[in-house]
Amino acid sequence: MIRKHKSCLLAAGIGLVLGLGLREQAQASQPYFVPATTEIKTPDSKGFIQRWMLLEPIHKPNPRNTVFVDSYLREAFATEYFKDQFTVLPKDGDKVKAGEQTLRWHALESTNYNVKLFRFADGLKKEVYGVLFWAVTVVESPSERTDVRLAVGSNSASMWWLNGEEVLLMSGDRRMVVDDCVSKRLTLKKGRNIVRGAVINGPGMSDFCVRFLDEQGAPIKDLTITQTAL
């Protein structure tokens, strides 16, 4: 009885924690995100990648975005805020320690073509200004593709990596514009390709949009977004 009672309590406790987690997730979601699933997910009709693993914002105070010159950003994005930040393939709910902050990864799918980081943070009642976001996703390509480009828009500055290689630095006080910056020609491997991004903002409404373009500049849509591990 007691054990059972304990088991019930444990189950209730787990349920409570899960429930809180789901509520928290739901708060972060509406109406900008839905929880990511294991269902097959392709880019949207314009090739935008909507399924991402997003880390809760890192405290990075900047009263103005005028500091986002190239040298500042290179230092800011090279700084290690949490363990394995350039290599980790997080699972939903994984936590990291960034300085004094304990931050959680969230597996989400944007309901828009762009990923509204401001709303992600706001929904979790986290800081929305003076922040640094990390985003990771995994793109499955059915074949090797050469001469593709990663096209990004971000608010504000950002840096992007493909399979561990830096492919874009977007400096300055920037607004999100589709295809604002486009990488040099890249190769998507057959199978898994890891896209990683870091977006920094002072007093701005953080968001980003990402898609791959083919040699003719057309969006690549026959990809599968598996997203690390759910």
Added chain:
Amino acid sequence: MKRTTIFMGIAAIGCFLMSETTTAQVGKPFIHDPSTIMECEGKYYTFGTGSGGLISEDGWNWNGGGVRPGGGAAPDAVKIGDRYLIAYGATGGGLGGGHNGRILTMWNKTLDPNSPDFAYSEAIVVASSDGHEDNDAIDPGLLLDPTDGRLWLSYGTYFGFIRLIELDPKTGMRMEGNEAIDIAIDCEATDLMYHDGWYYLLGTHGTCCDGANSTYNIVVGRSRKVTGPYMDNVGRSMLEGGGKMVIAARGRLIGPGHFGWINLGDGVQKMSCHYEADLDQSGRSVLGILPLLWKNGWPVAGENLKAGTYAIESERRGYALELAVDFVRMPGGMRGFRRDPNEPIVSIPSQTLADVAQTWPAGNIDVRLGDNMARPHQKWTIVPVPESGGTLGGPYYKILIEGTDRALAATPDAELVAVPAFDGAPEQLWRIDQLTDGTYRIMLKTIPNSDKTYALVSIGDSTPTLAAFDGDSDNSKWNFRLQH
């Protein structure tokens, strides 16, 4: 006498340098977010962020004195019937602050604060944002649709969407049941205009309020419907951040923002804006008025003519305006077709004023058009005359043969002549407006003993005259080819 001459020379150089660098308005044109310029009872008015506004007698020299209550951000204005509707945003503080903005409208029968009719109606709220939604209700822009008389208002800033609502043009109130439509993102100080079957949404991108480091610029998208979607020149929606550049920093004028449209007719359109920083005026935010050109269906800011020495070429034939004097041949002649290709190459000096001036009459000289040979009798130094005022967006100019004081002028019978010396008379002052196709209208300030408004016209390929301007005719259009 010599001293006077030196002084005049220095003054002329000073004027030249000033006009080279000053292309914003003169006076005390200090303003941020100027509303669309309104003409009221012979004066021009624009209102800005904060309160108050600027007034100008001639459209070139601007000073304070405008009165707009309510404070807040980035107003706009439109004339409907015999009244002016003013819209402005009462802001909660912008990014980093509150976003619970409100848009208000109010009427006035006149914009002249000294008029007995000057009285604003009570301001009414037509749109608002709750501080959390994807919109900040500030920065209104008004459009009275010329096709059907409906009244539209765009508003918003970087906090979320730019939205469009419909107002009642009789009351200035929100149309009952009207729902706001999202039409753009990441803009500030939007405005709308209708041109040739298209609706254009102008928005300001970039960083505001950072003086010489402000990256403000104005972009545009267009739609066949006022409700959008507004697309840019590469097919990108303004809901995706799209926009084609209309104007960015130029010279020492940094960070243009807050578009306003002025259609003067006859192929003359202007745009107003503010520059975040005029480096020649302490880096202050100043009013700018520029020609608006149309290229392939897209608006783009033109240029007020900069002081310099030009050939003045007719759009009709391409001939150059010149003094009717002897053509003086340059030394040398045909160099032959079969010369040694390895012979030394030498530079042949251009013909100079000193080479030909002694052949010119001392008094008045007729003016004609001829083959453009880039010769002294075809080189005109065009310089603003600051003390003579100006017109909407630009100064009056004097047009002199380079290196001389010989000035292009009008005769009492509305023909052209080059007088020996410029004396500032109205028949020697020229208004130069860039037209929407990029060519120029050259208009005389005043014809002696006449109330007619005449422009330089190519009545024959080789014959210029002064006549009524016809914006549909290449006879009335001119180009300036910089000579140095």
